[in-house]
Amino acid sequence: MTFIIIGIFIVLLLIGIPISMVLGMITVIYFVLVGDSSLLESTPMRLYSGLENFGLLAIPLFMLTGEIMNEGGITSRLVRFSRVLLGHIRGGLAYVTVVSNMFLASILGSANAQAAMMSKVMVPEMEKEGYTREFSSALTLASSIVAPIIPPSMIFIIYGTLSGTSIGGLFMAGIIPGILYGLAFIALISFLGYKMNFPKSERASFQEIRKNTWNVLPAMLVPFIIIIGILSGIFTATESAAVACLFAFIVGSFFYREFNWRKFPKILISTVINTATVTFLITMANIFGWMIAFEQIPQILVDVMLGISENPFVFLLLVNIALIVIGMFLDGIAALIILIPVLMPLVTAFEIDPIHFGLIVCINLTIGLLTPPVGTGLFIVSSIAEVKIEKLMRATMPFLAVAIVILFVITYWSDAVLFIPKTFGL
Known part of the structure; x- marks a missing residue:
């Protein structure tokens, strides 16, 4: 039965059916094939319970925060x-x-949104100063992957909800x-800068620095409020979104x-649509996870891995190897929702900290934004910056190599990940 389900799953994906629909369809098909009517009768309740989680409330609130900050001139x-x-x-x-x-990552929490915004702002400016459009686009794309890593992060919220891990942690x-990712990209730029003779702008005056520093302070308070509030225990990660x-x-x-108050209805509609897309996917993933647990697929994988x-x-x-490959073909959030019910029993069996594992998985799938053929970040930046996709892919390779190196550093240096959560008891 397991192989039949896997075969149907692959076929449905290949013919272009949205992943959320595939998860729901494959679950219903499985229950029909099993012939147990009680499973189908319980499905509506399972669908509802998939959203019955306080942590999910943070998703629309952080999305709304990002929209308001863009419209309010904060970005x-x-x-x-x-x-x-x-x-x-x-x-x-x-x-x-x-x-x-890195600044915007502490506000938006979405790599795709950040890549789109920064492509519009930075690529034309860099091109004016003498950078090639390909390099400017590749740098903008690569830098955007810090968005889901630096808090707040939508992908962390989804992982925490599905795995039962502390979202604040x-x-x-x-x-x-x-x-670490920011510093690694800066080091790469420093190396390339002297090799490719990058340009430099005029130094800003002291008055200009003072004016901009004073002007940006209210904007800087938003991420600090989120971080300090969670660390001090004043509010939870979900409450921090509000x-x-x-x-x-x-x-x-x-x-x-x-x-602009006239744009507020448009902002709300955009937030509702984006939230509905994510929450529908989570709902379908809940019944999919129920199905694979019923089929005992996680336990089979545990036995296979322990045998290896x-x-x-x-x-x-x-x-890491599997997720890098999966990230080439599946959107990060979709892959996360499919894989977490399968992988968490393995995490328990190998006694790996779920917070550390969450960072490894989420960073892996975020790197997928840079990789063909389904790397959504590649297509977003290519379209906005008007760069041929093959040229953008070639220019992105040095950043992709650095991103994978840092991924392995984080994988095997757990203290870098767990130091702050352990220090504050999260």
Whole structure:
């Protein structure tokens, strides 16, 4: 029966049916083939229970926060501040792109949204200063993968919900890996800068630095409120989303006075549509996970893996290789939702910390944004920056290599991931 289900699953994916529909269809087909009517009768309740989780409330709230910050002028001020500080260094705009992405990661939490936004802002600016369009686009795309790593992160929320892992712990665990990625990309830019003779801008005056620093302070408070609030225990990760949303609204409306109330209905509609897409996928994944548990697929995999090796280092190596390949063909969130019910019993069997494993899985699937044939980030940036996909892929290769190296550092240096969560008891 398992092989029949896998075969139908692959066929449905290949003919282009959306992954959420595939998960639901394959589950219903399985229950029909089993011939147990009680399973079909229980399906509606399982669908409902898939959304009965307080942590999922953070998804629409963080999405709404990102939309409000864009409309309220907060995002543009963060980019401008980075440029004033770093623009005068050789390759300054390249550094600005990385640092701006790190700032925005603490607001948006979505690599695709960040790649789209930064492509519109930074690629034309870098091209004006003499960078090639291919390099500018590749750097913008690669830098956007820090968005789901530095908190808040939608992919962490989904992983935490599906695996029962602390979302606050995952948020805090992402800080050091996110910084490591930023520093690694900066080191690569520094190496390429002298090799390719990158340009540099004029140094900003002291008055300009002071003005932009003062101007950006309210915007910088939003991510600090999220992090400090969770670490201090004042509010949970989910509650932090509501606080961030309210504070972003106050900053955009009253400090910067750029928030346009006429666009508010459009923002709400966009948030609702994006939230519905994700939550429907989670709902379908819940009954899919129920089906594979009924078929005892996780237990079969545990037995197979323990038969290959009982060493957790070998298991993590195999997981990394498998996820890099899977990320080439499946969207990150879709892959996460399919794989977590299968992988978590293995995590328990190998006694791996679920927070550490969550970072490994989420970073792996985020790297998939850079890889063909389904790397959505590639297509988004290629379309916006008007770069041929094959040229963008070639320019992205050095960044992809660095991203994979850092992934393996994080995989086998668990203290880098768990230091902050353990320190604060998360």
